Amino acid sequence: MTAGASTMADTGGALISPEKYEEKAFGFWIYLMSDAVIFALLFATYVVMLGNTAGGPTGKELFSLERAAGETALLLASSATFGFAAVAMARNERSRVVLWLLVTLGLGAGFLFLEFGEFAGMIAQGAGPQRSGFLSAFFTLVGTHGLHVSIGSLCIVVMIGQVLFKGLTAPVASRLARLGLFWHFLDIIWVAIFSVVYLPGVL
Amino acid sequence: MDIFGRLTIESLPFYSAIAASGAAITVLGALSVAGVITYFGAWRLVLFDWVSSIDHKKIGIMYIMVALVMLMRGFIDAAMMRSQQAIAYNNEGYLPPGHFDQIFSSHGTIMIFFMAMPFLSGLINLIMPQQIGSRDVAFPFMNSVSLWLTTAGAGLVLVSLVIGKFSTAGWTGYPPYSGAEFTPGVGVDYWLWAVLISGVGSTMSGINFLVTIIKCRGPGMTLFRMPLFTWTVFVTSVLMIFAFPALTVACGMLVLDRTLDMHFFTNELGGNMMNYINLFWLWGHPEVYILILPAFGVFSEVVAVFSQKRLFGYISLVLATMAIGILSFTVWLHHFFTMGSSANVNSFFGIMTTIIAVPTGVKVFDWLLTMFRGRLIFKAPMLYTIGFLVTFCIGGLSGVLLALPPVDYLMHNTTFLIAHFHNMIIPGVLFGYLAGYMFWFPKAFGFKLNEKWGVWSFWCWIIGFYLAFMPLYVLGLLGMPRRMEHYEIAAWQPHLIVAAIGALIIFFGIVCLGVQLAVSIRDRKQNLDLTGDPWNGRSLEWATSSPPAPYNFAVLPQVRGVDAWWDMKQRGVAYQRPDRYVDIVIPKNTFIGAFIGGTGFVFGFAMVWWIWWLAIACLAAIAIALIIRSSDDESDFVMPASQVKEIEDARFAQLAKAPKNEMADEPGFAGQPVPEAST
Numbered sequence: 001m002t003a004g005a006s007t008m009a010d011t012g013g014a015l016i017s018p019e020k021y022e023e024k025a026f027g028f029w030i031y032l033m034s035d036a037v038i039f040a041l042l043f044a045t046y047v048v049m050l051g052n053t054a055g056g057p058t059g060k061e062l063f064s065l066e067r068a069a070g071e072t073a074l075l076l077a078s079s080a081t082f083g084f085a086a087v088a089m090a091r092n093e094r095s096r097v098v099l100w101l102l103v104t105l106g107l108g109a110g111f112l113f114l115e116f117g118e119f120a121g122m123i124a125q126g127a128g129p130q131r132s133g134f135l136s137a138f139f140t141l142v143g144t145h146g147l148h149v150s151i152g153s154l155c156i157v158v159m160i161g162q163v164l165f166k167g168l169t170a171p172v173a174s175r176l177a178r179l180g181l182f183w184h185f186l187d188i189i190w191v192a193i194f195s196v197v198y199l200p201g202v203l
Numbered sequence: 204m205d206i207f208g209r210l211t212i213e214s215l216p217f218y219s220a221i222a223a224s225g226a227a228i229t230v231l232g233a234l235s236v237a238g239v240i241t242y243f244g245a246w247r248l249v250l251f252d253w254v255s256s257i258d259h260k261k262i263g264i265m266y267i268m269v270a271l272v273m274l275m276r277g278f279i280d281a282a283m284m285r286s287q288q289a290i291a292y293n294n295e296g297y298l299p300p301g302h303f304d305q306i307f308s309s310h311g312t313i314m315i316f317f318m319a320m321p322f323l324s325g326l327i328n329l330i331m332p333q334q335i336g337s338r339d340v341a342f343p344f345m346n347s348v349s350l351w352l353t354t355a356g357a358g359l360v361l362v363s364l365v366i367g368k369f370s371t372a373g374w375t376g377y378p379p380y381s382g383a384e385f386t387p388g389v390g391v392d393y394w395l396w397a398v399l400i401s402g403v404g405s406t407m408s409g410i411n412f413l414v415t416i417i418k419c420r421g422p423g424m425t426l427f428r429m430p431l432f433t434w435t436v437f438v439t440s441v442l443m444i445f446a447f448p449a450l451t452v453a454c455g456m457l458v459l460d461r462t463l464d465m466h467f468f469t470n471e472l473g474g475n476m477m478n479y480i481n482l483f484w485l486w487g488h489p490e491v492y493i494l495i496l497p498a499f500g501v502f503s504e505v506v507a508v509f510s511q512k513r514l515f516g517y518i519s520l521v522l523a524t525m526a527i528g529i530l531s532f533t534v535w536l537h538h539f540f541t542m543g544s545s546a547n548v549n550s551f552f553g554i555m556t557t558i559i560a561v562p563t564g565v566k567v568f569d570w571l572l573t574m575f576r577g578r579l580i581f582k583a584p585m586l587y588t589i590g591f592l593v594t595f596c597i598g599g600l601s602g603v604l605l606a607l608p609p610v611d612y613l614m615h616n617t618t619f620l621i622a623h624f625h626n627m628i629i630p631g632v633l634f635g636y637l638a639g640y641m642f643w644f645p646k647a648f649g650f651k652l653n654e655k656w657g658v659w660s661f662w663c664w665i666i667g668f669y670l671a672f673m674p675l676y677v678l679g680l681l682g683m684p685r686r687m688e689h690y691e692i693a694a695w696q697p698h699l700i701v702a703a704i705g706a707l708i709i710f711f712g713i714v715c716l717g718v719q720l721a722v723s724i725r726d727r728k729q730n731l732d733l734t735g736d737p738w739n740g741r742s743l744e745w746a747t748s749s750p751p752a753p754y755n756f757a758v759l760p761q762v763r764g765v766d767a768w769w770d771m772k773q774r775g776v777a778y779q780r781p782d783r784y785v786d787i788v789i790p791k792n793t794f795i796g797a798f799i800g801g802t803g804f805v806f807g808f809a810m811v812w813w814i815w816w817l818a819i820a821c822l823a824a825i826a827i828a829l830i831i832r833s834s835d836d837e838s839d840f841v842m843p844a845s846q847v848k849e850i851e852d853a854r855f856a857q858l859a860k861a862p863k864n865e866m867a868d869e870p871g872f873a874g875q876p877v878p879e880a881s882t
Contacts, residue, residue, distance in 0.1 A: 015788045015839040019418075023341045027414040030444060034406055037448035041485075045456070045467070045478060052473030054466070129465050133473030136465035140456065158830050171836045 012169025021174040028178045032185050035148075039189050042141040043196055052133035059138075059201030062127055064118075068198040071114045072190065075149075078107035079187040086180050094168055097176075101160050104183070108153045115146050138197065145193060148186050155179050208813035209389070214367045221302060226365040255792040257343040258753060259328045262350050264647055266325030267640065269354055271716075273317040276361070278713055280310035282706050285671070289703035291689035292696040303688040304371035305390065309360060311374025312394060315490070316401055317357040319628075322636045323497045324353070324408050327436050330643055331412065333744035334430045336421020336762060338754050341414040343790045344832065349404040349411065351800020356401030359807045363393040367811070370394035373686070375483060376457065378468035378476045383461045389811050392461060396807035399454050402447050409443025412436055421743075423762035427521070430742040430765075431514060434521050435500030438528035439493050445532075446489035453482035462813070480539050488535040492527055494628070498635020499524070499566060502588045505638050506570050507766075508738050509585035510577025511873045516569040517765055523562035523569075530559040540611045549608040556606035560599055567592060578873045580866075582738070583657030587638035590665045591630040598626030601676065619679020622672045629668050637664075637716075644723075645732040649749045653726065656719035663712030671705025674698035733861030739875055741766040746777065748854045754787045754842065757851050775878030778858055784844040784851065791840050795832050799825055 050059075085100035119139070122128065129139035159179055162172045216222035240249055253261055283306050287296045298306065332340055340346050363369040370390040372381035381391045416429070416437045429437075456467040457479065466472040468479045507514040514520065536544065536552035570592060579585065601623045605611050614620055637660075645651045678698050683690070723730065736745040746768050747755050758781045763770050771777040806821035808814075832838075866872050 012836045014836045015841060017788070023414055023418045026418060027341060027410055030410045030413060034410065034444045034448055037445055038452055041449055041452040041482060045452070045482075048478060049467075049473065049475060052466075052475060054471070054473040056472075129459075129463065131472070133466040133469075133475060136456075136459065136467050136473075140459060140465070140467075154826070158833065162834060166834075166836070169836065175833065 010167065010169045012166055012171050014169070014171045018170070021170065024174060025178060025181075028181055032181060035185070036189075039141075039144070039192070042137075042144060043192065046137040046141045046197065049133045049137040052137075054132040054134075056132040056135065057125075057127045058134070059197070062122055062125075063198050063201040065198060065202045067114060067118055068194060071111050071118075072194050074107045074111040074114065075187055075190050078104045078111070079184050081107060082180050082183045086177070089168060089173055089176060092168055094163060097163055097168065098160055101156055101163070105153055105156045105160070108149055108156070112146060112149055112153070115142070119143070142193060142197065145186065145189055148182075148189075152179070152183055152186060155182070206814070206816065208809070208815070210366070210812040210814065214389075216365065216368075219299070219302065221298065222364075222368075229361055229364045250794075251792065254797045255794045257347045257790050257792060257796065259332050259340045259343065259346060260647065260751060262346050263325045263327070263329030266321040266328060266350055266353070269357055270318050270322035270325060270636075273313050273321070273357055275713065277310055277313035277318050278710070280306045280313065282710060284310065285699075285703040285706040288687065288690075288699045289696070291687075292693065292699075293691055294689065296689055298688065300688045301368075301371060304373075304686070305369045307686055308370045308373050308376075308390075308394065309363075312370075312397065313357075313360060314628075315374060315494070316398060317353070317360060319494045319632055319636070320401065320405055321353055321357070322640075323439070323494060324349070324405075326501070326636060326639045326643065327408075327412055327439075327497060329647055330639075330744050331433050331436050332415060332419070333646075333747055333751065333755055334433045334742050335416060335419065336424050336743050336756060336760050336767070337415065337419040338756065338759075338787070339419075339790070340411050341419055342411050344793065344796060344838070345407050345411055347793070347796025348799050349408040351797050352404030352407075352803050353401045355800045355804035355807065356397040356399075356404070358804050359393055359397040359400070359811070362808065363390070363397075367393065375480075375487070376454075377483075378457060378460070378479050379470050379474070381457065382469055383464070384469065392458075392811040395454050395458050395461070396810050399451065399458070400803050400807050402450050402454070405443055406447040406451070409440045409447065413440035413444065416440070421756070421759045421762060424767070425762075427518070428762055428765050428767065430500075431503035431517065431520055431524075432497065432500030432742075435496040435503075435524055438524050439496045442489045442493045442496075442528055442531060446486045446493065449482050449486035450490075453479055453486065456482075458810075462810075477539075477542055480542070481535075484535040484538040485532075487538065489531045491627070492531040494632045495635070496524060496527065498591075498632050498639075501584075501635045501639035501642065502570060502591060504742065505584045505588050505642055506573045508642075508740055509580045509582055509588075510574045511580065511739070512573065512577045513741075513766060513769075514569070515572040515575075516565075519565055520569050523565040526562040527559060530555060530562070534559060537606060537611070540608045541615045546608075553606050553608050553611075557603055560603055563599060567596065578871050580869055580871055582641075583652075583654060583661055584638040584642040586658060586661045587634040587641075587664075590661060591634045591638075594626065594630035594634075594665065594668065598623060598630065601626060614679060616685055617679035618675040618683050618685055621685050622675035622679060625668075625672050625675075629664075629672075634664070642738070643744070645737045646735070646744055646747075646749050646751070648727075649732055650723065650727040651730040651732055651737055653719050653723045653730070656715050656722060660712045660715035660719060663708050663715055667705045667708030667710075667712055669705070670708060671702045674702045674705075732865065733857050734865060736768070737865045739864065739866045739872075741769040743767050746771065748857075752847075752850050752854070753789055754847070757781065757784055757787075757847050769876055773876040773878060778855075780851075780855060784847040786844050787842045787847060788839050789842050791838055793832070793838070795828050798828055802828070 081100050081104045085097050085104065088096035088100055127135060129136045156179065159176050162175065166172050216226045240246055253265060256262065283298065284303070287298045287303060290296050328340070328346065332338070360369065367389040370376060370381070370393060372386060372391055372394070376391060376394055379385060416433060420429070459465040460467050460469060466474040468474050468476040503514055503520060533555045534552055536548065537556045540549050570588070601619070605614055605620065605623055641652050641657050678695055681694060683695050732749040735747055735749040737749070743760060746760055760767065760771065768777070802821045802824050806818055806825070809817035809821060864875050
């Protein structure tokens with residue numbers, strides 16, 4: 001991922017050697033593994049608490065596969081568009097990078113909009129996280145993912161700013177590469193959420 | 204909704220004389236530190252050379268300062284508990300139950316999270332990069348953030364003494380008692396946010412140390428040439444990265460239960476409190492090894508240096524460390540055998556727990572065999588090591604007893620358990636860190652600690668330890684539960700009085716540590732470490748000057764095997780002046796790490812007291828600080844070769860004046876390695 005960064009001629013004023021970017025990328029991979037453990041435990045808790053509905057609504061009554069499919073489509077597409085941004089970065093095409101990042105941001109916002117609507121709808125029907133252990137686990141698992149997507153979106157905004165004002169220098173390219181890792185990671189987590197939460201939930 | 208959340212004037216501790224005096228001591232302590240800094244006119248130094256520093260050595264020293272302060276606070280808690288139990292036979296003693304409960308909760312929380320964790324992070328920061336021939340850790344700025352987040356957590360525990368109360372739910376915070384239904388106040392929230400905020404710091408430290416070891420080793424420093432301390436750090440870092448998320452998840456869910464009325468661990472509406480205990484110990488057991496492995500590393504370094512011979516069984520020690528690291532994730536259920544899992548599940552975890560004693564035993568034999576036919580020098584760190592070896596074996600054997608589920612059913616939550624884990628953690632962890640503190644102090648400050656007071660501290664600690672904890676084994680067998688505020692069984696009292704006397708002797712041990720530090724600072728001119736190698740060391744941290752230059756090594760040393768520095772001395776290439784110096788890139792100081800820590804502290808405080816606007820403002824401030832930092836491409840500066848040469852010339856001038864060997868007068872000293880060329 002950082003190969004592009006290390007060959008970048010423009011260091012943007014940074015003094016560190018190219019190997020440093022590799023260290024950063026490696027450290028970020030380790031962070032993602034640690035974060036994956038957080039999600040693993042949230043998944044485990046969710047599965048354990050599936051039956052703890054306390055007489056409240058179950059997944060079958062609450063989840064809509066159409067909405068979940070829409071969310072999935074938006075997030076998967078955003079991963080592809082981030083990939084296009086990475087390709088444009090490798091080709092040093094600054095305006096294309098910004099364009100694809102904007103598209104990614106739009107898709108991410110669409111995902112968050114759908115998820116927010118789902119949460120609001122459930123809370124409105126009295127199926128909020130306070131209703132049962134099952135719903136606490138559901139909102140926490142899916143909400144933690146949503147929080148990650150929100151933070152990722154904020155980072156995309158920051159990176160659009162950096163690309164516009166600093167150009168595709170080595171440090172900017174290296175940050176963008178790590179943000180890409182984060183974004184794809186969230187995609188993988190979402191695929192797991194879809195397969196563990198929504199699909200068995202409605203079947 | 205009030206702008207101060209649930210914070211009112213009644214939160215100040217004027218309801219009890221003891222609580223008020225605790226608060227007064229905390230406030231006076233903070234004021235006197237500020238006073239001393241002002242008196243010496245040292246604010247500029249403190250702020251610009253230390254608080255904003257992202258040099259791993261200074262960060263290490265600051266971590267250890269936090270640890271020593273918190274050690275005193277944690278010990279005061281212990282002394283109050285021991286004195287209460289010594290007198291509370293058939294009467295109430297001097298501590299009301301609510302207060303006693305806060306004290307045992309804060310004692311455990313402080314000793315684990317804010318004494319042991321900062322102490323180990325400090326030693327690692329100070330030494331590990333030097334041992335692998337590196338100029339810094341991989342992420343110096345993140346290192347500073349970790350330090351200040353840990354400090355923020357410690358600050359929250361201290362502030363709970365002044366504003367509001369601390370948790371009464373023990374250091375493990377088991378629900379449903381720790382839930383909002385049974386413990387509605389702010390105490391558990393203080394505990395949760397202190398643990399969560401410092402836990403983020405620890406996770407980042409783990410990532411930082413691991414990447415440093417994997418990516419930043421000097422030329423020739425292959426993995427199997429690394430000193431054993433670095434190996435233990437490697438495994439500890441892996442454990443931090445994979446275990447701390449469990450603590451974050453468990454505590455995060457308890458926060459959600461308490462503040463947003465969710466039902467993860469409540470009695471009703473589908474809560475499952477056993478899941479908390481499961482998640483907590485999924486972190487908690489690896490945490491034991493996170494604490495103890497670096498101490499094992501210290502013992503390995505100390506025992507080789509003061510036996511004046513190569514560490515016995517290097518490979519087996521490395522493999523044992525890795526085995527412990529893996530097995531540490533397979534034993535957590537032994538903390539709750541009494542939950543009532545099936546006999547098969549309990550047996551599995553019982554067997555795994557006894558198996559983990561095997562690699563630990565391998566280590567003990569390796570250390571013993573290192574001493575065998577060595578020429579031992581009984582400096583204070585070596586005394587701590589020998590004290591550890593003897594005492595730790597007793598604790599280990601009582602652990603193997605507790606690993607048997609039927610025995611555990613009898614011993615669960617008795618003082619036998621308390622005796623067991625203190626028997627592991629005081630000699631295993633604390634003695635290791637104290638040995639490391641005395642061993643590496645000259646490296647950090649350029650002068651040695653007073654030996655006599657160090658030896659005294661050791662004898663007080665070890666005698667005090669036996670007196671304080673052996674009676675607890677007996678009490679456990681007599682059926683005394685842990686956390687008793689008062690009791691009506693006459694047979695318990697004599698043992699508790701002996702235990703209190705033990706605590707008093709440990710207190711003298713702490714006094715000795717303080718006197719040692721004061722005397723050593725007073726007499727520093729006589730005890731200067733001019734060579735940077737005060738003990739005739741074996742690994743690369745002794746190749747740098749004491750204290751080391753900002754870049755550690757002007758020229759990165761070439762490593763050829765285990766005991767790299769010893770090998771360099773043998774080859775006659777130690778202290779060799781290089782032909783020329785080059786420019787060195789060094790990160791600039793920054794206040795952003797301290798700002799994030801300080802804001803993290805205010806954020807935790809706001810979350811404890813439900814001051815939502817303030818919490819949101821703090822999060823926004825942290826986000827802005829991070830964005831500013833991440834947009835700064837000029838966070839380093841170049842130290843020109845001429846300046847490096849100046850620093851190194853001063854070092855060589857000092858070396859010329861220094862005795863050839865600082866250990867030469869030591870009885871039993873076997874001599875320095877002789878360069879091969881001259882033999």
